Amino acid sequence: MKTGQKSTIHDIARKAGVSPSAVSAALNGSWEKRRLSRTTVERILEVARSENYSVNLQARGLRQARSGLAGMVLPDHENRYFAELSQCFAAEAHARGLCPAIVHAGRDAAEQLRSVESLIAYAVDLVMIAGASDPPALAQACRDAHVAHVFVDHPCAEAPSVVSDNLSGAAELTRRLLSDMAPPEAGDPAGWLYFLGGAAHLPASSERIRGFRAEAGAAGALFDAEAQIRACGYESHRAEAELAALCDRLGRLPAGLFVNSIGCFEGVVRFLGGLSEDAIAACTFGCFDYDPFGTLLRFPLRMVRQRADLIVAEAYRQLDAGASGPRLVRIAPDLL
Amino acid sequence: MKTGQKSTIHDIARKAGVSPSAVSAALNGSWEKRRLSRTTVERILEVARSENYSVNLQARGLRQARSGLAGMVLPDHENRYFAELSQCFAAEAHARGLCPAIVHAGRDAAEQLRSVESLIAYAVDLVMIAGASDPPALAQACRDAHVAHVFVDHPCAEAPSVVSDNLSGAAELTRRLLSDMAPPEAGDPAGWLYFLGGAAHLPASSERIRGFRAEAGAAGALFDAEAQIRACGYESHRAEAELAALCDRLGRLPAGLFVNSIGCFEGVVRFLGGLSEDAIAACTFGCFDYDPFGTLLRFPLRMVRQRADLIVAEAYRQLDAGASGPRLVRIAPDLL
DNA sequence: ATGAAAGCGCTAACAA
């Protein structure tokens, strides 16, 4: 067929000698319930195929007050972890017969809100929100529109949320780094373990800092929290500068470094580029994030890998359960 | 307001004491054309806001035979380059007032076709396809549905396509590596430059191989193409094994290595992990792909970075131009 | 076992 217009169920109905409603039922699988004869259905499908008919999902969605779309909003894809989240989100949406609509909304709260509203306007069947800057506003919009929603990465205090267990993940990494180092002493700041990077006011970082504090404290390795915890932001250049300043003070690399996020770690590695093998070998490194090249550096590196797969799976589970009140689930990350 | 139901333009119309079409015009910006008075419009908008009304984009789309969705299908997001492509795609869609719907369809041709058909069923306004396994089939589907489409990364012989200039990018990298190495001689295979990784039957790899051959040939550095060009696939373990075998034959690392793709490069770095500094220093490395950690390794690495931004921009330009016949545009990548 | 008809929420002629 090569008519200029797309064919509709009416065209198919006419050509197959049946009614539009029969075509509808044949095509959307509800024909058993409607008790159409198998032969009729086959005739209809045959005609549809030969006309290479394609349902108009907007019309169906309008009628059914749903769309078959699964919406996700996330800040960006440069971040490997977000990329994984979106990948898992899409795979699961697919498995449920939904079409994933993924929107990159950046870090700006207003922009994120617009994105959510836009998804709502398309009558998405669910929305998953990663890295929300203003969770309550987004939750509000979803609630008003009666759209199932769940937060990942950044939790929302008033809606189901699934995040990495940053607290225990950080504690575990801290413990491991301490056990790999010589026991630190109060009098020698160069022998201490330092926490570098992240933003203390964001939930993920603040939990990691708590984990670090708790574990280091318990091990008697927290001597001067102010000095040891340097949440200088997520930008690699800031981390690089911060580490440079630290080395300047200490006269060498510290004995241990807990780097918060892969972006900061880039800055760290850049700084290390100027140092000797021996200087580097004297420091024990850990990073709360994962990159395949991390295992391929010239010094050993412990990494914490967030389980995007488990997080997304649990998030869908929350949606399935119809959860809508506040509920925070933490997923343990892997220590590599 | 907290009625259970979502409000429609009829509700707004009633509350504002106007007709539904006036509400429609006020809300979608066509009120100037319809010459509604500014005061009426403001009253309508006020009511809409207080009811926190949200348009039903499915209804609008159905009526207008479009959706305001911009569809993209791509294999996956693990690949940094694809992630960048999708990021750029979404940003530009946004700028045009379209909502990006990104579908991860894997490498399977049938799955990709289903994804495209699904987007078409949602009446997307355009489709961008990255890494198509069977381009003609996808182009056919789009053409049948009268949907504007463009291919990136993998070109399609019968539709507008935008890809990296793999040929000249590879030639440039080859030239650079040769100029960084000692001049190779026919009699000493260990002194040659080798090409490692990729799949010769795929368009990108085959172009890169052509570029390598041409440049190496012109420089008198192609002695045994069969031995020097090892397109062993994109998998990191294959590349690792292939390099191991090569070193085994040569008794050392070759003088130069052109690694096709970042995935293969991971395999290479893994293999290098077992070698001494000196052994590694004797080889000149290049990679046709980009990763921020590439500059942070313990040996120098030339990288070719594909310009996802320019590729996507050009792809949109093709869509704007209404191009629909075959047309291949190549975008020069950067040599870092 | 099948058809007729109403209507999802919106827009765009056409009237007034």
Next chain:
DNA sequence: TTGTTAGCGCTTTCAT
């Protein structure tokens, strides 16, 4: 300057 009306393509009672 504004309202009325007829659909967009589909699903879904309700008839038959």
